[in-house]
Amino acid sequence: MKLTGAQILIKMIKAEGIDTIFGYPGGAVIDIYDALAKDNGLRHILVRHEQGAVHAADGYARANNSVGVALVTSGPGATNTVTGIASAHSDSIPVVVFTGQVPTALIGNDAFQEVDIVGITRPCTKHNYLVKNMDKLASTIKEAFHLARSGRPGPVLVDLPKDIQNTQVDFKEPKTISLKSYKPNYKPNKKQLHKVVDLIRQAKRPVIFAGGGVILSRASADITRLAKIADIPVTASLMGLGAFPGSDPLWLGMLGMHGTYRANMSIGHCDLMIAAGVRFDDRVTGNIEKFAPEAKIVQIDIDPTSIHKNIEVQCPVVGDCKAALKGIIQLMEGKNPENFKNGRREWLEQIEEWKSTTPLKYEQDNVVIKPQFVIEKLYELTKGDAIITTEVGQNQMWAAQYYHFNKPNHFITSGGLGVMGFGLPAAIGAKAACPDKLVVDVAGDGSIQMNIQELMTAIESKIDVKIVILNNKYLGMVRQWQELFYEKVYSSTNMENAPDFVKLAEAYGAKGLRCTRPDEVESTLSEGLNYEGTVIMEFAVDREESVYPMVPAGGAITEMLLV
Amino acid sequence: MKTNSYLLSILVDDEPGVLSRIAGLFSGRGFNIDSLSVASTAEPDVSRITMVTKCEPHIIEQIKKQLHKLINVITVNDLTDKKYVQRQLALIKVNAKSEKKADILRIVDIFRCKIVDVGLSHYTIEVSGDSEKHDAIVSLLKPMGIIETASTGSIALARENGKH
Numbered sequence: 001m002k003l004t005g006a007q008i009l010i011k012m013i014k015a016e017g018i019d020t021i022f023g024y025p026g027g028a029v030i031d032i033y034d035a036l037a038k039d040n041g042l043r044h045i046l047v048r049h050e051q052g053a054v055h056a057a058d059g060y061a062r063a064n065n066s067v068g069v070a071l072v073t074s075g076p077g078a079t080n081t082v083t084g085i086a087s088a089h090s091d092s093i094p095v096v097v098f099t100g101q102v103p104t105a106l107i108g109n110d111a112f113q114e115v116d117i118v119g120i121t122r123p124c125t126k127h128n129y130l131v132k133n134m135d136k137l138a139s140t141i142k143e144a145f146h147l148a149r150s151g152r153p154g155p156v157l158v159d160l161p162k163d164i165q166n167t168q169v170d171f172k173e174p175k176t177i178s179l180k181s182y183k184p185n186y187k188p189n190k191k192q193l194h195k196v197v198d199l200i201r202q203a204k205r206p207v208i209f210a211g212g213g214v215i216l217s218r219a220s221a222d223i224t225r226l227a228k229i230a231d232i233p234v235t236a237s238l239m240g241l242g243a244f245p246g247s248d249p250l251w252l253g254m255l256g257m258h259g260t261y262r263a264n265m266s267i268g269h270c271d272l273m274i275a276a277g278v279r280f281d282d283r284v285t286g287n288i289e290k291f292a293p294e295a296k297i298v299q300i301d302i303d304p305t306s307i308h309k310n311i312e313v314q315c316p317v318v319g320d321c322k323a324a325l326k327g328i329i330q331l332m333e334g335k336n337p338e339n340f341k342n343g344r345r346e347w348l349e350q351i352e353e354w355k356s357t358t359p360l361k362y363e364q365d366n367v368v369i370k371p372q373f374v375i376e377k378l379y380e381l382t383k384g385d386a387i388i389t390t391e392v393g394q395n396q397m398w399a400a401q402y403y404h405f406n407k408p409n410h411f412i413t414s415g416g417l418g419v420m421g422f423g424l425p426a427a428i429g430a431k432a433a434c435p436d437k438l439v440v441d442v443a444g445d446g447s448i449q450m451n452i453q454e455l456m457t458a459i460e461s462k463i464d465v466k467i468v469i470l471n472n473k474y475l476g477m478v479r480q481w482q483e484l485f486y487e488k489v490y491s492s493t494n495m496e497n498a499p500d501f502v503k504l505a506e507a508y509g510a511k512g513l514r515c516t517r518p519d520e521v522e523s524t525l526s527e528g529l530n531y532e533g534t535v536i537m538e539f540a541v542d543r544e545e546s547v548y549p550m551v552p553a554g555g556a557i558t559e560m561l562l563v
Numbered sequence: 564m565k566t567n568s569y570l571l572s573i574l575v576d577d578e579p580g581v582l583s584r585i586a587g588l589f590s591g592r593g594f595n596i597d598s599l600s601v602a603s604t605a606e607p608d609v610s611r612i613t614m615v616t617k618c619e620p621h622i623i624e625q626i627k628k629q630l631h632k633l634i635n636v637i638t639v640n641d642l643t644d645k646k647y648v649q650r651q652l653a654l655i656k657v658n659a660k661s662e663k664k665a666d667i668l669r670i671v672d673i674f675r676c677k678i679v680d681v682g683l684s685h686y687t688i689e690v691s692g693d694s695e696k697h698d699a700i701v702s703l704l705k706p707m708g709i710i711e712t713a714s715t716g717s718i719a720l721a722r723e724n725g726k727h
Contacts, residue, residue: 119583181631304631308621
């Protein structure tokens with residue numbers, strides 16, 4: 001069968017079971033767009049900026065545990081994807097980005113809209129390719145998807161010169177992938193699993209620390225099972241929220257710089273930490289010397305480079321989280337469960353005391369809306385069942401603290417890179433993947449403006465997203481640092497000069513709602529969430545509210561600033 | 564903390580951009596490269612990179628794992644604590660005034676080097692050997708007046724039979 005490169009690309013994407021891609025046309029991908037127009041069966045969502053395409057692909061991948069695809073042109077189209085790619089790389093999200101490139105004969109000649117995107121994205125992709133040979137096109141695309149989703153997932157970029165797209169060849173679907181040395185180790189070492197079980201048996205004050213890897217390996221049920229068998233309390237990184245039910249009595253809340261008091265104290269006092277799918281980011285550990293000083297640490301990760309990178313661990317387990325947790329559970333089941341609950345009553349009582357003396361809290365006000373209150377109401381009204389995306393900053397932390405995630409794949413945030421402008425395109429991607437779900441972007445007034453153009457994408461594609469703007473007219477997180485550590489010099493963080501968000505919504509064809517009083521929060525949310533279509537709900541919140549608890553950068557995580 | 568010198572022998576896909584991936588990994592993560600030598604091997608599509616790096620003992624583990632994580636890296640073999648043969652090739656251009664010529668020739672002879680270029684007032688000497696031999700001859704020739712030198716990075720192979 002004779003096909004052009006463009007047709008092969010579409011065929012191969014569909015063969016991966018992908019129904020929707022996100023992109024933006026341009027001169028160097030015009031052949032692919034022509035082929036897309038003549039093909040049915042692959043939905044293309046036209047974004048308004050290439051960064052949005054990658055974040056949308058990221059949101060799509062996370063919401064339905066698949067691979068997200070972005071398609072952009074060469075030069076500026078390609079460079080605009082870099083932030084999205086770097087974010088997916090930090091968070092290990094499987095995304096494949098196809099970029100157009102000038103014809104092979106022109107590469108290196110500084111042609112119009114030519115940029116060495118493979119060179120630029122080398123450090124922020126799992127791998128990338130420039131396809132220079134027609135015969136390798138199909139196998140390269142297949143490899144790209146395989147690399148993106150297997151092992152520790154991540155973004156892969158494939159650069160496609162224009163002549164590769166419009167040349168015809170005999171198409172043979174590649175059946176196998178030949179990668180000489182890429183063989184992720186899924187199966188954990190049995191001996192190490194026995195060691196973990198022994199450690200659990202000996203532990204009196206164990207804690208499970210779940211990360212994004214638990215969600216990526218679909219191991220939520222397993223980690224929950226392990227916690228239940230041995231009565232082990234569970235905390236999570238920002239990326240791990242939803243891996244363990246937020247309403248479970250064993251749930252400690254999030255760990256780290258803005259973690260709950262009881263989660264941080266538990267880590268400070270535990271004698272065993274079972275860390276699964278985490279990489280010990282500095283926002284989680286604070287001062288490494290004072291992180292879990294009394295604990296033996298078990299670290300389960302599919303990526304050997306994650307182990308011993310930031311933290312010395314006593315029991316590394318290299319392998320897939322799900323396989324490892326299943327293995328551990330298997331070794332424990334059939335044995336007397338009481339053997340694994342040594343000293344647990346005292347430990348759980350201690351945690352309960354931390355919880356009751358120092359809960360997550362804020363001071364309610366009758367006149368000014370508290371941002372935490374908006375998130376609490378959002379949680380109540382959506383019954384914890386919405387997919388929540390966030391921007392970055394205070395809005396992200398309040399969403400993480402006050403929306404109690406009960407299921408995996410329901411919290412989508414730019415965790416590692418911390419990209420402002422992530423939430424809206426990611427919400428569009430998530431809604432495209434899960435059209436029956438309610439998808440809410442929790443935003444700040446600063447970050448929503450970073451990719452506001454994607455509102456048009458939502459309207460045009462009839463992808464209904466609900467945007468909650470917590471408007472404090474500040475770049476709130478930076479302002480908070482300035483308040484606490486820079487003598488309240490609010491340098492360049494005042495955002496009082498802002499658009500009218502209600503009119504802005506209307507200008508795009510969305511609905512706009514504004515709420516300025518605490519007693520109207522519920523009715524505004526209710527109206528917005530029930531509206532059929534995309535809506536901006538703007539809440540004028542307390543301008544100088546801060547996120548607490550807070551561990552100052554570099555401090556021990558047990559030394560928190562409280563309200 | 565104490566830094567050690569490590570000798571890594573790395574087999575990679577012979578593809579454009581592979582060296583850049585490795586160099587980028589080192590610069591991006593703040594590892595340093597002391598010397599580097601790259602060439603194709605007897606196997607088609609496979610190149611060997613021999614690298615000397617100085618770092619603290621716990622960093623070398625991370626370097627090896629990070630290298631192995633690169634898709635185009637086939638094997639990473641740490642020769643440091645193994646038996647291996649190592650060679651470095653250097654060309655040393657040295658002043659050869661008539662009264663020193665005999666001294667230089669004697670040094671060349673003792674070290675089993677070769678003179679590969681002769682001028683009215685200079686010799687160019689080819690030295691092959693391990694880095695200690697290289698250092699030794701440089702220190703002996705220095706008093707004669709070394710004009711310029713060119714040197715390859717180390718190359719090495721494990722002494723055991725089989726591929727590494």
